[in-house]
Amino acid sequence: MVGAGSFLLVPLFLSLVASTNSALSSGIATNIATDHLALLFFKSLIRLDPSQALVSWGNNSIPLCQWRGVTCGSRGSRRGRVTELELENLSLAGAISSSVANLTFLRRLHLPGNNLQGKIPRELAALSNLESIVLFQNMLEGEIPHELGSMHNLKVLNVSYNKLTGSIPTSLGNLANLEILYIAHNDLTGEIPTEIGNLVKLSKFSLSTNQLRGSVPISLGNLSSLTVLILHTNNLTGSIPPLQNLSFLTVLALGTNDLTGCIPSQLGNLTSLVILDLRANYLTGSIPESLGNLNILESLSLPFNNFTGSIPNSIGNLLFLKTLDLDNNELEGPLPPALFNLSYLELFTVQGNNYLNGSFPPDNGNRLPHLEKFLIDYNQFHGPIPTFLCNSSMLQMFEAAQNLLTGTIPSCLGTHLKRLSSLVLAKNQIQATQDADWGFLASLANCSDLQLLDLSYNRLEGNQIYGEIPGSLGACQSLQYLNASHNNLEGTIPLSLEQMKGLLVVDLSHNNLSGNIPEFFAKMRGLSIFNISFNNFKGQVPEDGIFSNASSTTIIANDGLCGGVPQLKLPPCTTHTTKRPYFRLIVAVSVGSTCLFVICLMLIFFHWNKKKKDNHQTSTISEHHVRVSYAELSSATDSFSSGNLIGTGSFGSVFKGKIMIEELQVTVAVKVLNLQQHGASQSFAAECETLRCVRHRNLVKILTVCSSVDLRGIDFKALVFEFLPNGNLERWLHQSVEEDGEYKVLDLVKRLDISIDVASALEYLHQHKPLPIIHCDIKPSNILLNDDMVAHVGDFGLARFYHEDSNDTSEKSSAWARMRGTIGYAAPEYGLGNEVSILGDVYSYGILLLEMFTGRRPTDSKFGDELSLHKYVQMALPERVINIADQQLLSNDGDGQGISNSVKVGDARIVCITSVLQIGIACSNDNPTDRLQIRDALKELQAIRDKFGVSVQG
Ligand SMILES: *[C@@H]1O[C@H](CO)[C@@H](O)[C@H](O)[C@H]1NC(C)=O
Ligand SMILES: *[C@@H]1O[C@H](CO)[C@@H](O)[C@H](O)[C@H]1NC(C)=O
Ligand SMILES: *[C@@H]1O[C@H](CO)[C@@H](O)[C@H](O)[C@H]1NC(C)=O
Numbered sequence: 001m002v003g004a005g006s007f008l009l010v011p012l013f014l015s016l017v018a019s020t021n022s023a024l025s026s027g028i029a030t031n032i033a034t035d036h037l038a039l040l041f042f043k044s045l046i047r048l049d050p051s052q053a054l055v056s057w058g059n060n061s062i063p064l065c066q067w068r069g070v071t072c073g074s075r076g077s078r079r080g081r082v083t084e085l086e087l088e089n090l091s092l093a094g095a096i097s098s099s100v101a102n103l104t105f106l107r108r109l110h111l112p113g114n115n116l117q118g119k120i121p122r123e124l125a126a127l128s129n130l131e132s133i134v135l136f137q138n139m140l141e142g143e144i145p146h147e148l149g150s151m152h153n154l155k156v157l158n159v160s161y162n163k164l165t166g167s168i169p170t171s172l173g174n175l176a177n178l179e180i181l182y183i184a185h186n187d188l189t190g191e192i193p194t195e196i197g198n199l200v201k202l203s204k205f206s207l208s209t210n211q212l213r214g215s216v217p218i219s220l221g222n223l224s225s226l227t228v229l230i231l232h233t234n235n236l237t238g239s240i241p242p243l244q245n246l247s248f249l250t251v252l253a254l255g256t257n258d259l260t261g262c263i264p265s266q267l268g269n270l271t272s273l274v275i276l277d278l279r280a281n282y283l284t285g286s287i288p289e290s291l292g293n294l295n296i297l298e299s300l301s302l303p304f305n306n307f308t309g310s311i312p313n314s315i316g317n318l319l320f321l322k323t324l325d326l327d328n329n330e331l332e333g334p335l336p337p338a339l340f341n342l343s344y345l346e347l348f349t350v351q352g353n354n355y356l357n358g359s360f361p362p363d364n365g366n367r368l369p370h371l372e373k374f375l376i377d378y379n380q381f382h383g384p385i386p387t388f389l390c391n392s393s394m395l396q397m398f399e400a401a402q403n404l405l406t407g408t409i410p411s412c413l414g415t416h417l418k419r420l421s422s423l424v425l426a427k428n429q430i431q432a433t434q435d436a437d438w439g440f441l442a443s444l445a446n447c448s449d450l451q452l453l454d455l456s457y458n459r460l461e462g463n464q465i466y467g468e469i470p471g472s473l474g475a476c477q478s479l480q481y482l483n484a485s486h487n488n489l490e491g492t493i494p495l496s497l498e499q500m501k502g503l504l505v506v507d508l509s510h511n512n513l514s515g516n517i518p519e520f521f522a523k524m525r526g527l528s529i530f531n532i533s534f535n536n537f538k539g540q541v542p543e544d545g546i547f548s549n550a551s552s553t554t555i556i557a558n559d560g561l562c563g564g565v566p567q568l569k570l571p572p573c574t575t576h577t578t579k580r581p582y583f584r585l586i587v588a589v590s591v592g593s594t595c596l597f598v599i600c601l602m603l604i605f606f607h608w609n610k611k612k613k614d615n616h617q618t619s620t621i622s623e624h625h626v627r628v629s630y631a632e633l634s635s636a637t638d639s640f641s642s643g644n645l646i647g648t649g650s651f652g653s654v655f656k657g658k659i660m661i662e663e664l665q666v667t668v669a670v671k672v673l674n675l676q677q678h679g680a681s682q683s684f685a686a687e688c689e690t691l692r693c694v695r696h697r698n699l700v701k702i703l704t705v706c707s708s709v710d711l712r713g714i715d716f717k718a719l720v721f722e723f724l725p726n727g728n729l730e731r732w733l734h735q736s737v738e739e740d741g742e743y744k745v746l747d748l749v750k751r752l753d754i755s756i757d758v759a760s761a762l763e764y765l766h767q768h769k770p771l772p773i774i775h776c777d778i779k780p781s782n783i784l785l786n787d788d789m790v791a792h793v794g795d796f797g798l799a800r801f802y803h804e805d806s807n808d809t810s811e812k813s814s815a816w817a818r819m820r821g822t823i824g825y826a827a828p829e830y831g832l833g834n835e836v837s838i839l840g841d842v843y844s845y846g847i848l849l850l851e852m853f854t855g856r857r858p859t860d861s862k863f864g865d866e867l868s869l870h871k872y873v874q875m876a877l878p879e880r881v882i883n884i885a886d887q888q889l890l891s892n893d894g895d896g897q898g899i900s901n902s903v904k905v906g907d908a909r910i911v912c913i914t915s916v917l918q919i920g921i922a923c924s925n926d927n928p929t930d931r932l933q934i935r936d937a938l939k940e941l942q943a944i945r946d947k948f949g950v951s952v953q954g
């Protein structure tokens with residue numbers, strides 16, 4: 001009875017749907033078979049599916065509702081029908097099939113982060129149940145179909161980051177239930193339809209980065225549910241509408257348009273605002289006092305406009321303000337004193353075309369504790385340099401060029417500001433203190449971040465700085481730009497400048513400096529501008545480096561100079577003797593003063609001497625240093641002959657050699673740093689610093705170091721390691737290794753042992769106290785093998801200590817600091833500029849595992865852009881491991897010749913390799929937080945060895 005009843009009902013239902021759903025041109029679509037067909041159509045237009053996400057689609061033994069990304073309804077007429085389609089970040093390429101429109105019960109269409117091309121199907125409009133269309137980050141083209149305006153249930157339309165063109169359909173104003181409308185980062189033209197103002201439920205709205213013209217519709221002021229309004233980077237004109245009813249608005253971004261007129265004082269009624277960005281428009285008038293009512297505002301960005309008048313006092317009420325950017329306006333008058341009580345302020349900038357004046361308030365001990373940037377260039381501020389900045393321990397940039405500042409540079413800036421990277425006080429009236437001419441510089445206690453120092457056009461005076469090396473100055477090794485021109489400096493160039501090996505620009509012109517031009521400038525490879533004109537320098541001009549290029553060197557108006565390259569047209573030097581004593585001085589400096597290096601030595605030899613405590617005491621430091629001289633290493637390696645070259649790395653070459661250590665002749669590996677390679681010095685320091693702190697059976701041992709000058713007087717740095725006779729893992733995996741005429745292969749057990757060795761080393765480094773050590777460059781060529789084939793992790797040239805406090809910007813300054821390992825092995829997040837982390841090492845280790853057991857490099861061209869070693873292995877796991885495993889591991893005679901046909905799926909070796917590859921996959925997850933901890937990887941590998949160790953013995 002029941003059966004007959006439903007039998008009768010079905011056709012009735014069908015015809016009902018047919019009549020109500022007349023928009024469906026394709027006819028009646030009411031059953032599960034239609035959904036099935038529609039999904040198969042969808043799949044048929046997907047050209048590329050690199051992760052095989054759609055492999056379950058169409059497999060008859062898998063019910064449709066269990067296909068990947070498909071969700072079905074469970075009740076009523078929705079039962080068994082597709083209600084959600086969600087395929088996110090899968091790199092699917094192809095078009096979106098209009099057959100999706102046959103999924104009558106679809107509520108969510110969610111396909112972001114793919115490479116979908118073609119148009120948004122207009123047929124979607126027929127899906128009256130559809131609530132959410134999310135297609136951002138694809139390559140969709142064409143216009144937004146105006147038909148979408150009929151989707152009365154639509155709540156979310158997000159098609160940002162595509163290539164959509166045309167104008168925004170006015171019909172979208174009919175989407176009465178729309179809550180989110182994102183069409184940012186496309187190529188839309190035309191105007192913003194006034195009809196958008198009808199969307200009373202709209203909460204988030206972004207059209208940023210298009211080419212929209214016309215004005216911001218006044219009707220947007222009706223969108224009383226709006227929390228986010230982002231229209232920046234378009235070509236909008238006209239004035240800003242009052243918008244005073246948007247009482248929930250937290251973000252208002254109208255920057256980088258062509259807006260004119262004043263800021264409506266009604267914006268002060270938007271008391272939920274957290275971010276107000278009106279930068280780069282043509283706005284005029286004064287900044288309204290009413291903005292002081294925005295009492296939870298964190299960011300106020302009004303730069304590059306034409307605001308006039310003074311900064312309203314009320315801005316001092318914005319107690320949560322972090323960013324105050326008023327650059328490049330026409331503001332005048334003093335800064336409101338209350339600004340200096342904004343205790344969360346991080347960025348304060350008023351530089352550019354402003355006419356602000358007044359002096360700074362006295363130090364009350366507790367102002368602006370979070371300040372990172374204080375930029376006031378090109379104004380008319382006067383009085384002393386504000387000492388309250390010394391309490392802003394986060395300060396990175398203090399730039400105040402072209403003001404009327406007087407007095408001296410407070411030495412507390414040097415002693416307190418450990419993150420300072422830029423100090424610009426050019427074109428003021430700064431004077432030197434009487435006692436120390438480079439007094440401020442001498443006070444720089446920890447200036448390792450300082451990159452830019454511009455003190456030009458002041459009244460700095462000086463006398464007799466000859467020979468006096470402000471010892472701490474050597475710490476400023478990041479300095480790239482030094483300008484102290486147009487002052488009254490006297491005396492000679494401080495020799496300590498030699499340590500600033502990263503210098504790019506040196507301008508000391510228009511002073512009264514005298515003495516010789518130090519030769520070390522010729523060795524600074526990066527130096528591209530050198531100006532010492534209008535001084536009293538004398539003696540020989542060097543000919544190398546920067547001095548070989550007459551157009552980068554300005555030395556005019558120094559009476560006593562001679563020699564140099566002919567283009568400088570100087571008279572020849574009469575005697576040659578001035579050079580020698582000076583040269584010796586440089587050697588002394590370079591050998592004696594690199595404090596990091598000395599500490600490094602002390603600690604190394606502290607370890608070294610432990611065994612022989614009785615007869616060697618601390619006095620041996622310099623003896624040891626002298627003993628491993630350039631000459632000794634040169635003779636040990638047969639003048640670094642190519643016959644002894646055993647490898648080249650990121651920062652230098654490694655030679656095999658024999659030296660006497662403790663009365664024994666020892667074979668060693670000598671790593672000679674190529675100091676011309678940018679970052680090599682830091683790499684040397686890093687390796688030194690790391691290796692002095694570590695001891696582990698699976699880490700290479702450092703025996704000694706050498707820092708000296710070579711025969712040409714050029715800096716020479718080398719590290720001496722124990723020699724590991726079996727070379728590196730890269731050679732064993734990818735090159736034929738022959739010994740005694742026998743072809744050698746690393747068998748499964750050896751590979752397992754090596755992976756455990758490397759994991760043990762990494763675990764040790766990551767557990768290191770007080771700070772974990774990150775290797776940053778785990779790869780086969782950095783894994784070395786001793787005669788027992790025990791693996792040792794080497795090359796710590798990129799290693800660094802991990803500071804929990806990841807705001808630490810000291811890392812970011814140099815090329816070395818930006819290096820994050822080797823392509824193929826470096827974690828994907830490093831490519832996005834993320835800080836190094838132990839999880840980055842885990843990623844590299846995971847790739848290493850995959851490489852060791854598949855025999856394929858991550859950089860194999862086979863993988864191309866779409867695929868990676870990780871995906872390649874993942875797709876094969878677990879059934880097809882037999883196809884991707886390194887075939888050398890499956891041969892029965894262990895000689896790697898020919899593959900045994902007898903390998904079965906159940907073979908212990910396959911099971912073992914599968915387990916290892918699974919660990920490799922878990923370690924090399926794209927998402928750092930999904931990666932295995934190295935400790936767990938190690939435990940699992942040990943368990944695998946225990947389980948399979950004997951049964952897989954080749
Ligand atoms: C279909 O799915 C089943 C169950 O997951 C699987 O065993 C089978 O290999 C699949 N068939 C194809 C052709 O992929
Ligand atoms: C929708 O389904 C009908 C009936 O199965 C079919 O004829 C039509 O081609 C489908 N429409 C699309 C766009 O695939
Ligand atoms: C929008 O402004 C940009 C920059 O001024 C300009 O290059 C572009 O051509 C403008 N687009 C339109 C449609 O006016």
Ligand SMILES: *[C@@H]1O[C@H](CO)[C@@H](O)[C@H](O)[C@H]1NC(C)=O
Binds near residue numbers: 266290
């Ligand atoms: C805006 O704020 C002012 C006070 O600042 C108030 O008088 C006015 O009524 C407010 N307007 C609206 C529309 O809320």
Ligand SMILES: *[C@@H]1O[C@H](CO)[C@@H](O)[C@H](O)[C@H]1NC(C)=O
Binds near residue numbers: 284305306328353
């Ligand atoms: C606005 O400022 C810019 C640059 O500061 C200037 O070129 C322009 O003439 C000014 N416009 C008005 C209307 O003052």
